[in-house]
Amino acid sequence: MTAAPAQPAARTKHWRRRQGPDRSQVIRRTLQFAFFALNLWIGTQFYLFVRHYEAAGTPAYSRPPGVEGWLPIAGMMNTKYFLVTGTVPVVHPAAMFLFLAFLSASIVFRKSFCGWLCPVGTLSEYLWKLGRDTFKRNFFLPRWLDIGLRSLKYILMGLFLYAVISMPARALAEFLQSPYGLVADVKMLNFFRYMGTAAAVTVGVLVIASIFVQNFWCRYLCPYGALIGLASMLSPLRIRRNVETCIDCAKCAKACPARLPVDQLVQIRSAECLGCLECVAVCPVEDTLHMTLAVKRKPVPAWAMAAGVAAIFCGVTGLAMLTGHWHTPVPDWMYQELIPRAREFSHP
Numbered sequence: 001m002t003a004a005p006a007q008p009a010a011r012t013k014h015w016r017r018r019q020g021p022d023r024s025q026v027i028r029r030t031l032q033f034a035f036f037a038l039n040l041w042i043g044t045q046f047y048l049f050v051r052h053y054e055a056a057g058t059p060a061y062s063r064p065p066g067v068e069g070w071l072p073i074a075g076m077m078n079t080k081y082f083l084v085t086g087t088v089p090v091v092h093p094a095a096m097f098l099f100l101a102f103l104s105a106s107i108v109f110r111k112s113f114c115g116w117l118c119p120v121g122t123l124s125e126y127l128w129k130l131g132r133d134t135f136k137r138n139f140f141l142p143r144w145l146d147i148g149l150r151s152l153k154y155i156l157m158g159l160f161l162y163a164v165i166s167m168p169a170r171a172l173a174e175f176l177q178s179p180y181g182l183v184a185d186v187k188m189l190n191f192f193r194y195m196g197t198a199a200a201v202t203v204g205v206l207v208i209a210s211i212f213v214q215n216f217w218c219r220y221l222c223p224y225g226a227l228i229g230l231a232s233m234l235s236p237l238r239i240r241r242n243v244e245t246c247i248d249c250a251k252c253a254k255a256c257p258a259r260l261p262v263d264q265l266v267q268i269r270s271a272e273c274l275g276c277l278e279c280v281a282v283c284p285v286e287d288t289l290h291m292t293l294a295v296k297r298k299p300v301p302a303w304a305m306a307a308g309v310a311a312i313f314c315g316v317t318g319l320a321m322l323t324g325h326w327h328t329p330v331p332d333w334m335y336q337e338l339i340p341r342a343r344e345f346s347h348p
Helices: 024-054 064-070 072-085 093-108 112-117 119-135 143-166 169-176 184-193 195-212 216-220 222-230 251-255 278-282 302-322 332-344
Strands: 237-241 287-294
Touching: 024 064, 024 112, 024 119, 024 184, 024 278, 024 302, 024 332, 064 072, 064 093, 072 093, 072 143, 072 169, 072 287, 093 112, 093 222, 093 302, 112 119, 112 222, 112 302, 119 195, 119 216, 143 216, 143 222, 184 332, 195 216, 251 278, 278 287
Parallel strands: none
Antiparallel strands: 237 287
């Protein structure tokens, strides 16, 4: 009888258990909460600023330009105006600088605005973690439905980009200098203060969905996140897995809030990657999973990402302040006339 050919021996992987705790999530949460607190302060001051013009005798507060970070459409409009004319727009200039800061941070450090800064993203993250801790699991939509719903945010992004790109510079300036454009931030505040039944039900559904489905709003509906994600494809950073030492425990894939198959890929290129380092934090093997430079494959520590994101944000906003392009120069008498009537203004 002829002997059966010998099967190649299974290759033994040599690996070491990771030494010491991973602090990437402590660093990320610190930056998340700091930015969330900054937005709470901005929101409170802006509310008090608006109330001064709505109710006689209410103490005066200055308008915080940082509120324009909540006007991404104005930021895109002003960015196009600047690119076409070479002139920094007068109305809502901070919106442009903040838009460019968030976009730049995500081009350099993956989708870091969504994973490290965005207050809505932070709230969404802790809603699904609340659901997981309460019900011991999160729910996942069928693949066909998940892919279909994910396309919605790109469709919305495309519609907004088309609207902005198709407008000539003069039309952009006229829109932003119209009564509607001047108090666009006030109208945003009033949306939440005077929410109608349909809007309240919609927000309630999104909150409940976010408890049961990981990052429901961010994953399926956020057009800003879609744009940031596409920009992050230009980033020189990648999550990279060392196949030689990986023990195929799949903890990284289970931890990924974007549900990416980290355990099956050598590097993550997806626009859905938040750069949150959750997968890196749970990897039990030394030198197996890292955020790395795409060319040199050199690991980039979490503190460097946090410092880099903060430096870009502070640098861009600081530049706007130093060059006098941070405040919108609307006189008090105009605010006195427009703010009490903000709910009357419709899209021109």
